[in-house]
Every structure is written in structure tokens, then in C-alpha cells.
Amino acid sequence: MGGRSFYTVDKASTVSFKRPSADPIPKFWMPFVEWLTSSTDYNVGYICDFDMEDYESISSAKLLIIIGHSEYWTRQARNNLDVFVASGKPVLILSGNTMWWHLNLPKGYVISMPSLEYDGTLLSGFDSDGYPIVDEQALGFYRAEIIGYDLGARGTDQTVGTWIALQKTPTSGVVINGASTNWCSFSGIGGKDGETVKKVIVNMIDALLAGSYVF
Numbered sequence: 304m305g306g307r308s309f310y311t312v313d314k315a316s317t318v319s320f321k322r323p324s325a326d327p328i329p330k331f332w333m334p335f336v337e338w339l340t341s342s343t344d345y346n347v348g349y350i351c352d353f354d355m356e357d358y359e360s361i362s363s364a365k366l367l368i369i370i371g372h373s374e375y376w377t378r379q380a381r382n383n384l385d386v387f388v389a390s391g392k393p394v395l396i397l398s399g400n401t402m403w404w405h406l407n408l409p410k411g412y413v414i415s416m417p418s419l420e421y422d423g424t425l426l427s428g429f430d431s432d433g434y435p436i437v438d439e440q441a442l443g444f445y446r447a448e449i450i451g452y453d454l455g456a457r458g459t460d461q462t463v464g465t466w467i468a469l470q471k472t473p474t475s476g477v478v479i480n481g482a483s484t485n486w487c488s489f490s491g492i493g494g495k496d497g498e499t500v501k502k503v504i505v506n507m508i509d510a511l512l513a514g515s516y517v518f
Contacts, residue, residue, distance in 0.1 A: 317433060332371035335397065355380035358387075366393050373398040375406040407432060424449075424465050424480075435463055446470040450479070468517050477517055479507055 307315040339347055354360040356379050361367055367387060373396075381402065388394060424447065427438035437447045451466040469478045510517050 335370050352376075352380065355383055358383040361387055364392070366395060368395045368397060369401060370397045372400060374400040374403045376402045376404070377406050424467050424469075426463060426465070435465060437465075437467070444469055444471050445473055445475070477511060479511065479517070 307313055336349075339345065348364065350360050352373070352375070356377065361383065364387075367384070384394065425438040425441045426435045427441075428436050430436055435449060435452050437449060439447060446469065448468050449465050450468055453464045454461060465480075467480050469480065470476075471478075509515075
């Protein structure tokens with residue numbers, strides 16, 4: 304909705320689902336799902352595109368049904384589909400433009416972490432996948448690694464909130480900067496992914512207390 308895409312005359316080289324849409328995706332699959340669950344007796348499980356990255360998500364299925372408009376596939380998802388078929392299991396494709404585009408997922412796992420304010424670190428730019436790169440020379444730390452990031456804005460300027468692990472010297476303690484006001488917020492922890500965020504917090508606490516290697 305606005306801006307360039309793969310389908311505009313001036314094609315974009317990279318696109319994202321992090322944008323509003325006047326043409327909601329669910330219309331491509333919701334009617335089928337509602338019919339399948341209300342009018343049949345099949346034992347049905349569901350996965351999303353991201354789940355196809357892990358073969359275990361489909362390994363126990365007797366049949367894989369691809370519905371809607373399953374246009375964007377990663378190489379790993381396609382490889383997992385090939386393994387499923389090679390094992391002798393069937394696939395039913397009820398989708399248009401299936402596997403039309405090769406997709407590269409951003410590094411890391413995406414969770415919702417709404418925030419009123421962001422912190423960050425010095426960046427030197429972005430890599431070919433759009434992932435921010437720490438300006439290690441300017442920072443001058445022994446170790447610095449971005450765990451996650453989010454794009455924000457302050458006025459008309461774009462900002463990058465970075466969730467980062469830092470160690471200033473080989474013998475200094477490790478600092479993890481979660482970058483977000485809303486890790487511990489009166490409005491709740493983590494928005495729709497609050498339970499996942501809580502697990503992440505517990506993992507960080509346990510790792511730091513145990514002196515575990517976090518880089």
C-alpha cells in the first residue's frame with residue numbers, strides 16, 4: 304500500500320511484510336480453513352510459512368496441503384517439501400503462483416516487542432540481508448553482537464533499536480541491552496508475544512547468572 308514492490312514499474316530489490324495492506328492476506332485461505340474445520344472430520348493441523356523452515360513441523364503429517372497464495376518460499380522450505388515428497392508422502396497444492404519467488408528470511412526470529420522508546424548502538428550500515436552491522440571500531444569493545452533489532456522513528460528520522468550483547472574487555476562482565484522501554488511496562492510485557500518475551504527474559508537472566516557464553 305504505497306511505495307515500490309516487485310510489481311511496480313520501478314521494482315524494489317527487497318520487500319517486507321511489515322507494512323499495511325488494503326488487500327488482506329487471510330482472504331486467500333480463511334474460507335478454506337473454515338470449511339475444512341466445520342464441514343469435515345479430518346484431523347487437521349496448521350503451520351505457517353516460517354514453520355516450513357523446520358522439517359519436524361511436517362514430518363509426522365500424512366498429507367501436506369498448501370492453500371491460498373503461497374508465492375514466496377525460502378530454499379530451506381522448498382528442500383523440506385522435497386524431503387517430505389521423497390519419503391513417499393503426498394502433497395495437495397490449492398494455491399496460485401506457488402513458489403514463484405525465492406525468499407530470504409531476515410536473520411533471527413521475529414517477535415513483537417512494542418516500545419515507546421528504543422536504545423541502540425553505533426552502526427556502520429546494513430548487510431545484504433538488511434541486518435544492522437555494529438561499528439566495532441567506533442565502539443571499541445572486546446565483543447559486541449546484535450541479538451535482535453527493530454526499526455523505529457523519531458520525528459521524520461528513522462531509528463534502529465538494537466538488542467545487543469556487549470563485553471568491554473576480556474575480563475569484564477557481559478551487558479545485554481534489551482533496547483526497549485516495554486520489557487517491563489505497566490501496560491504488559493511484550494504485546495501479543497508477551498509469553499515468548501517472558502521466556503526470553505528468563506533465559507537471559509539464567510545465562511548471565513551462570514556465566515554462560517552468550518556470543
